[in-house]
């Protein structure tokens with residue numbers, strides 16, 4: 001799911017100890033007004049058709065920005081997708097017009113919601129590996145970062161029927 005955080009709550013959050021430790025995380029990136037925290041993806045089995053990338057984008061600026069696309073040398077194609085449940089059927093589709101990051105707010109790409117869809121991984125992703133991606137924003141431009149390949153410790157949030165090899169359903 002995605003979460004929108006108000007500017008007021010973000011300001012209060014910076015005073016909390018838990019947030020300070022997150023800010024010190026080596027996997028956080030800062031690009032101008034944008035901050036990207038904890039970019040990650042799951043290990044994939046050989047010849048997996050897709051992999052999904054997750055991260056949180058924080059916009060500390062006074063105007064909204066928009067994630068409009070991206071690419072990776074590790075897969076044939078990178079798209080920005082949204083997963084949704086309609087009539088009991090899980091489906092996903094590209095986010096039309098890009099993903100808006102509100103001014104003073106944040107958007108999380110996380111399992112069962114928004115995600116980066118890496119289509120046609122060129123090799124199996126192994127735990128501890130770094131998958132380079134370039135993300136293009138309407139205002140911040142193109143930024144480069146690494147998705148860390150992690151095995152999620154807690155799979156309790158997964159939906160029934162979603163526990164597939166590679167942790168992601170194939171819609172392509």
Ligand SMILES: [Cu+2]
Nearest residue numbers: 081092115117
């Ligand atoms: Cu997808």
